[in-house]
Amino acid sequence: MLPAVRIDYEEEIHRLRREMNAVILAHYYQEDEIQDLADYVGDSLDLARRAARTEADVIVFCGVRFMAEGAKILNPEKLVLVPDMKAGCSLEESCPPEAFRQFKEQYSDHMVVTYINCSAEIKAMSDIIVTSSNAESIIRQIPADRKIIFAPDKYLGAYLVKKTGRDMVLWNGSCIVHERFSEQELVRLKTRHPQACIIAHPECPEQLLRHAVHIGSTSSLIRFSEQHAGGEFIVLTEPGILHEMKKRSPGSIFHDVPGVSGGTCVSCNSCPYMKLNSLEKIYHCMINRAPAITLSDELMKRARLPLEKMLEMSAAKPV
Ligand code: SF4
Missing domain, CATH: 3.40.50.10800 (NadA-like)
Structure with a gap:
């Protein structure tokens, strides 16, 4: 039996990116290793702006499908690849x-x-x-x-x-992610960490937002934590954001908030769609030049x- 060939996905993705003249865009809610490998990491607005002005021939969009569709709409002539076409959005x-x-x-x-x-x-x-x-x-x-x-x-x-x-x-x-944060867990966390300030994404319901000292987009939450480096934060949004926050403010303490348990999921604070992507799938979509976003010209x-x-x-x- 032949020994199994191990692929170094990171190295292969770097090679393919050069060969294809591709740009890799990743949302802050992606896994850490995807964020580290991307050319640009950002929120929806940052990524839309990057997509609108890229000179790359190929866009590899590591986020969810509607974001990749946005990149295609702004660049109809470019090939827009997604690691997993099932990455939808509730x-x-x-x-x-x-x-x-x-x-x-x-x-x-x-x-x-x-x-x-x-x-x-x-x-x-x-x-x-x-x-x-x-x-x-x-x-x-x-x-x-x-x-x-x-x-x-x-x-x-x-x-x-x-x-x-x-x-x-x-x-x-x-x-489903922002709606299912538990207010009870939030209050519990705040009681355990009274020094921590609560920062929240405005997709959260009002009963959660009323606890927050700062409400804003993912980029705004990252900026706020950076401006208050050395602080302690309870972060009410998808926990993928903590990777960038920790990188920018290594001396700060961050807590993510558990979701309300239900169904088969104990802690529903991660976006199940964003987390479908992986280095392996990025490699495969680049080598196969598929799956790719296709939309009618009229749409x-x-x-x-x-x-x-x-x-x-x-x-x-x-x-
Ligand atoms: S966290 Fe996931 S489900 Fe919620 S809006 Fe973003 S992509 Fe959609």
Whole structure:
């Protein structure tokens, strides 16, 4: 029997990246080893900006499928690879296109502002896309007399209603990760670590956000912990973010918050979709040049307009 050939995935990915003129983009919620290997690590807005201006021929997107679709929409001529096509998103699934089309018809005089965590079909039905980094700034730029539908995240929507004072109609969607953090565990952690300050992503429900001293996008939470280096933090978002936080502030102490146990999952604070990716799958998608994102030209054309609008409005008011 021939000895099994061991592949050094990291080395092979570096080789393929050079040979293919590929760029590897990774979200902060990816496994540590993927973040360490990527050319750029960021939140949805950072990665959309990187994708929009890359000169690489191939984009390897280590995140979830809707993010890779966004990269394809902004770069229709490029090959956009995903390590695992099953990397979906519960928030995206909570907003099916046909149901949203009917919902939108009920509010035909409203403009549609959509969080980037949605399918290409929903993007195509939107007027402006936002991320958690730029949502507040973009909504403030919309004339006060324009009525707004905000989709798909009801918690981010409710947070933005509170921050901006805009009375928006909210789609009833949510993310399983942020929705399932346990308030009881949060309070328990805070009691055990009274010096720690709670920082939270606005996809969390209001009963969790009210405990936080700082609320913001993943990039904003990382910046906040860096600005308060040496501190202690209880972090209410997907725990993949702690890798970058620890790298930037090695002297700080970070605690992630357990989720509410249920089903087969004891601690549901990790995104099951983000964690589908692995070095092995990255290697295989690069060597096979598949799976790749494919979308119709017509869909990409319609979805590109609100995405470009977001990039334009974010540039107008830096976030
Ligand atoms: S953390 Fe939530 S919103 Fe983000 S990809 Fe996972 S399921 Fe979707």
